[in-house]
Structures are given as C-alpha cells and as structure tokens.
Amino acid sequence: YAATAGYMKLPDYDGKPRANVFFIAYAKEEPPKPDATGAPDAGAAPAAPGAEGAAPVKPAPPVSPASPDPSSRPITFCFNGGPGSSSVWLHLGAIGPRRVVMDPEGWAPAPPYRLVENDQSWLDMTDLVFIDPVSTGYSRPVEGANANQFHGLDEDIQSVGDFIRLFTTTNKRWSSPKFLAGESYGTTRAAGLSGYLQETHGMYLNGIVLISSVLQFQTIRFDTGNDLPYVLFLPTYTATAWYHHRLEPKLQADLPATLTEVKAWALNEYMVALAKGSALGAGEREAVVKRLARYTGLSEKYVENANLRIEISNFCKELLRDEHRTVGRLDSRFKGIDATSVNASPEYDPSMAAITGPYTAAFNNYVRTELEYENDLPYEILTGRVNPWNNSAATNRYVNVAETLRQAITRNQNLRVFVACGYYDLATPFFAAEYTFAHLGLDPSLRDHVGLHDYDAGHMMYIRVADLIKLRQDVGAFVEKARGATP
Secondary structure (H helix, E strand, O other): OEEEEEEEEEEOOOOOEEEEEEEEEEEOOOOOOOOOOOOOEOOOOOOOOOOOOOOOEOEOOOOOOOOOOHHHOOEEEEEOOOOOEOOHHHHHHHHOOEEEOOOOOOOOOOOOOOEEEOOOOHHHOOEEEEEOOOOOEOOEEOOOOOHHHHOEHHHHHHHHHHHHHHHHHHOOOOOOOEEEEEEEHHHHHHHHHHHHHHHHOOOOOOEEEEEEEOOEHHHOOOOOOOOHHHHHHHHHHHHHHHHOOOOOHHHHOOHHHHHHHHHHHHHHHHHHHHHHHHHOOHHHHHHHHHHHHHHHOOOHHHHHHOOOOOOHHHHHHHOOHHHOOEEOOOOOOOEEOOOOOOOOOOOOOHHHHHHHHHHHHHHHHHHHHOOOOOOOOOOEOEOOOOOOOEOHHHOOOOOEOHHHHHHHHHHOOOOEEEEEEEOOOOOOOHHHHHHHHHOOOOOHHHHHHEEEEEEOOOOOHHHOHHHHHHHHHHHHHHHHHHHOOOO
16 A cells, blocks of 8 residues: 655635645555655745744645546545544544554553554555544644634534535546544534535545544533433443343343343433432332442442432442442443542543553654654644634534434435444443434434444444444445445
8 A cells, every 4th residue: 555644735715825734645556655754845844833843844745646536445534532632543443454452452552562464554554644624633833823713613504514525636536435433522513514515625535434433512511400311321321230240130230131121211310310300209219229230330329419319420430439440431331540539530531541652652653654754743643723613613512413414315325434333432322322323303204325344342332342343343334335236
C-alpha cells in the first residue's frame, strides 16, 4: 500500500485559506513512493501561538491511486470524536495497516510501546483517509484565522465535509463507493455529514460505520428533569456488575439472557416508576429499589438514597468501593485506584489512562520513523482547546442528529448504516443506541438498512483482540453489501 501524510489547505467558499488539515491516507497496492513530506508552503504558519521552531506547513501530494481506475476501490473517511480528539484511536487501534500492541483483553503493556502489522485492517476492502479536525492532531487554522470558526456542531460538520469534498475532487474519487467511519462524537459528526455532504455537495454515500454511537444527546445527559439516561444506562450497569461478579448466581449464569430481562424491565416498570415521580406508591418504590439493587450489584440502601436514580460517576465509584477500586467510564472492565474510597466520583477514568500512553507514544514514533513525516507541533491526541464547543444550533434542546440521518437514508435509499456497541461502554451505552434507532422514524421498508452489533468490550471495543477480529468481519460483510445496495 501507499501511505501519504500531510496537510490539505482548506479554503472558504471564495478560495481563501482557512486551515491546514492534517490527514494520513492509505491506498492499497504499492505505487511509486510519493514524497510524503511535500514542499514547504511559505504562505501559511501552522504554529500555535508561542510555539518556536515549529515546522512549516507541508502539504501532502495527491494520493496515488491503487489502480488505473480508482472508482474500482471504495474509499472510507475516518475520524474519532471528543470533540477534540484526533483520529489516532481508529487509525492505530482498529482500521489502519498498523496497530498498537495491547494485551489480548486490551490492558496496557509496560512501556516502551510498539506497533505491529494489523492483520484486521480494513485496507483490503477500502482505501482509508484518517482526518484530524481543526485543532486536533497537527491540524491548525491558518495565521490570522479564528479557531472558533471550527469549534461547534455545525462548524465542525461543515469543515470536515468540505475537506472530504476537496479530497475526493483532487484525488479523482467521485466515482468510488464512499463510506464514513466515526467513533463516539465522530458518530455525531458522521450523521451530520450524511446530510451536509448530500444536500450541500451532492455527495451520496454508500455506508456509514458508527462505533460507540451517540446521535441523540438526551440519552446520555444526566440533567435534572431528564430521567431517560437512568433507564438507558441500566443494562450497562448490569453488564459491568456481571463482569465484576457482583450479581446473584442466577443473573451471573447467562449475560445475554440477563440483559434481555433487564432491558424489558427498564423500558416498562422502571421508566414508568421514574415518570411517576413523587406519586410513586410506597409499595411500588420498594419493589423498584429491590430490582435496581439486584440488577446493579449496589445495596438497597444506596439505591434508596440515590432516589432510584444512579448517575454514571456515582456508579463507577460505588460498585467496587469495598475493594477500594473504581470502574472505567470508557470501558467498565478496567479498575482504578483512588486516593480514598469516600469520594462520590472517581478521580480518573482507568480505561482512558490505559490507552493514552500507548497510543500517544506509538503515533509520535510512527509518523516520523515509518511515514517519514516531520512536524514539530505537538500532535494533539485529545485536546480541550476546542472548548467551549458551540452547540447554539441546538439552543434550548439536546443535540440530536438522528433526524439528519433519517432524512439522508430516506432520500438516498441505497445508504446503509452499521452500528457497533460495547457491552461495557459507560460513555455511549448500547441500550441508548438501541433506543435512538428504535425512535429514528424510518419507513418500515428502510429499517433493515440499519444494523446494530454488540461486542464484549467497551467504548473502544477493538482494543480486545477477539472483538477487533469480530468487528473486522462484521464491517467486511457490511461494506460488501453496501457497495451493491439497491432500494
């Protein structure tokens, strides 16, 4: 394969440069090796304020096609979320031709960290373009441009969508089957792009892969008066308690059967009980307390004191409090150690801590030594520099791009969607994804265009080797079907 790393200058509608967007692209089969660093561009300064000795912008050359007719190859544009995340997680964890070495279950090895060939890469079925949105990775606004113009729901969708259009044009890929792959907030971006690309640029997609999906933010926001997350997080609490052996023997026997039971109770009795509020009778309340304690592994006293509403950070602290341990948010299989066991919430997310070091070190070594791309700017793996994130497009309501996706599928009836969910994901729970797509409002003739798939790990299910393999197999079947999709 050919690997190309560099910047693409992102212009506004009139052609004036706005940003230098960093990307890494892979095309199957080895053409003559391109100059991965390109020539310096004296007209732009990507350095962050105060960054001395930063490399000049190095625009990437056009990506060499894998064959004389690039339309014979699908192309997939990949990104992570945050907001504020680079594309490193999908790039070096699941999709790219190289991946970070982790323990088979996803635990972090001792440093130093290394890469190996990724035998589960998607490159055999699609060319790949990993995009770092502006202010993440090496991507920066041009000198004099305000970074805030990229930091928001609509702003982000527009800038990434404009990059995709420009990349597709300059690399002659308009005739290729086109896919998006997003993770976490990247699924929010992908759903928004399904509408933006279609309606603004006339670019119709074949498929979208949503990994750890969140399209409707009411499903995950523990706000006063919003009881929905308490219902939708419950099955993940149960799966977590099951993993750590905190359930009674009957519930420990068969996780899928237990989750089926919990989901049915959550949507029926639990949701109704919360809806009743203070009108809930004493007998009803006692029954809910007992059932919640049974399904979460927490004490009845704790459930009662929580007013039947268990918030995520409290659960992560409470489940293993007697062991002086916490559980992870991104992946609740992981255990953390706090200074004390009296706090209401964990000090940190042990599942995030486990991946940050390996992925950061592996990428910074890979980009310079293997890709031979040099840039002295800090590669922003996961940054808070994009905050405050502008959600003014959703003022006085929750961000919800599910309707955008429904419209895109309805108007492009060849578009198919693949949704991957981890049982132990407490950031974007699998039941919240099920709820969102059950309420998408698709016409019955189009409902089979969306498929949900569950995995035995967390938010980044691919760090577990068995799920990395399963994900690759499932996506392979999806891409094959989406390439030849018919209404």
